Structures are given as structure tokens and as C-alpha cells.
Amino acid sequence: GAGVSQTPSNKVTEKGKYVELRCDPISGHTALYWYRQSLGQGPEFLIYFQGTGAADDSGLPNDRFFAVRPEGSVSTLKIQRTERGDSAVYLCASSYLQGTGELFFGEGSRLTVL
Amino acid sequence: GENVEQHPSTLSVQEGDSAVIKCTYSDSASNYFPWYKQELGKRPQLIIDIRSNVGEKKDQRIAVTLNKTAKHFSLHITETQPEDSAVYFCAVLPEGYALNFGKGTSLLVTP
Numbered sequence: 001g002a003g004v005s006q007t008p009s010n011k012v013t014e015k016g017k018y019v020e021l022r023c024d025p026i027s028g029h030t031a032l033y034w035y036r037q038s039l040g041q042g043p044e045f046l047i048y049f050q051g052t053g054a055a056d057d058s059g060l061p062n063d064r065f066f067a068v069r070p071e072g073s074v075s076t077l078k079i080q081r082t083e084r085g086d087s088a089v090y091l092c093a094s095s096y097l098q099g100t101g102e103l104f105f106g107e108g109s110r111l112t113v114l
Numbered sequence: 115g116e117n118v119e120q121h122p123s124t125l126s127v128q129e130g131d132s133a134v135i136k137c138t139y140s141d142s143a144s145n146y147f148p149w150y151k152q153e154l155g156k157r158p159q160l161i162i163d164i165r166s167n168v169g170e171k172k173d174q175r176i177a178v179t180l181n182k183t184a185k186h187f188s189l190h191i192t193e194t195q196p197e198d199s200a201v202y203f204c205a206v207l208p209e210g211y212a213l214n215f216g217k218g219t220s221l222l223v224t225p
Binding site: 033042044048056091101102107108 | 120146148156157158159160163203211212213214215216217218
């Protein structure tokens with residue numbers, strides 16, 4: 001597709017469950033980023049990949065959060081033992097190269113933990 | 115990480131007036147300063163950006179100014195229109211890291 005694609009667009013789960021959020025970046029973009037956005041706040045950095053490797057995962061809040069990008073394209077953000085405080089919109093973005101310019105964002109995955 | 119402060123958090127202007135949003139940052143090694151616009155329920159989209167070797171950049175009604183010495187940069191929107199109403203985020207790219215965003219400014223342009 002032409003843009004960054006994220007699935008699911010909405011996810012409602014119960015406290016303690018495991019969730020996976022998927023991101024399909026723009027073809028040819030080597031850098032992929034995950035951000036989390038709570039209501040009324042700016043995007044909060046979680047992790048970014050340059051190719052297949054996580055170049056910086058310093059934004060992951062704790063070890064319940066993990067992300068992979070095994071083939072350097074699609075990425076999955078995994079959240080274990082979800083908590084109500086994990087509720088937010090999870091935004092994925094990609095860019096041609098890290099640090100060179102515009103991030104192209106997906107529409108986000110809205111996660112609600114009951 | 116990089117500390118990005120954005121002001122004001124809300125801004126209301128009359129159609130045709132100018133709007134100014136300011137951001138400050140802490141890491142003097144930062145070299146890229148974009149502004150994103152996010153309409154309600156939509157994704158953030160880049161509207162203008164500036165790099166550290168330039169002091170000002172303009173694109174039609176939108177301009178960004180950068181003061182590297184003082185570590186602040188501003189977004190200027192002239193002749194505002196109702197469709198400019200949205201949340202605007204500044205961001206800073208520390209060298210070797212990912213973009214850090216400000217908390218956002220909710221701009222309302224009233225007819």
C-alpha cells in the first residue's frame with residue numbers, strides 16, 4: 001500500500017491479557033518507530049528499528065512490552081499482562097532512513113484495557 | 115532523553131489573525147526540528163521542518179524560526195483559517211535517536 005498500515009485499528013481486551021499490534025511500513029523505508037499517544041498528550045517514543053535490529057528501545061516502559069521486526073519490514077508490538085494504564089493509541093511510523101526527515105505515521109491502533 | 119517544552123497548550127484566534135506556538139529543548143546536539151499537525155482522530159502529519167543550519171523557513175502561510183543559541187523554535191501561522199484548527203506538535207531529533215514530541219497545542223480558529 002501507499003501508506004503505513006496498522007492493525008487492528010481498535011482492540012479491547014481485559015486486564016492481564018496478551019495483545020499484539022501490527023505495523024506494515026511504507027515499502028523501502030528502513031526505519032520504523034513505535035509511539036504511544038494518550039489523550040491530550042504528544043506521541044511518546046517507545047522503540048525504533050533500523051532494519052531488523054532495535055536501534056533504541058529506551059522508551060519501552062517495562063519488560064511487558066516487546067517489539068520485533070524479523071525481516072526488516074513488518075513489525076509487531078507485543079504487550080504481556082496488559083494493565084489499564086496501557087490504554088492509549090499506539091502509533092507506528094516509518095522513514096526512509098533514520099534521522100533524515102519526515103516520519104510517516106499510520107492511523108494508529110487504539111488499545112483499551114478493561 | 116530530550117526535554118521538549120511546548121507553549122501554549124491551547125490557543126484561540128479569530129480567523130485572519132496570526133498564531134504563534136513556541137518550543138524549547140535541552141540537547142544542544144539536536145539538529146532537526148519538525149512540526150506536525152494532528153486533526154481529531156487522525157494521524158499526525160508533517161507540515162514544516164527546519165534543520166540546524168538554517169534560521170528560518172517559510173511555506174506559504176506557515177513559517178518556522180530557530181534560535182540554536184537559545185534552544186528554541188517557533189511555528190508561525192498567518193492569515194489563519196478555520197481549517198487550521200487542530201493540535202500542533204513540535205518535535206526535536208537528538209543526534210542518533212528518535213523524534214521527541216512536545217505535549218501539543220490545541221489551536222482553535224473561530225470564524
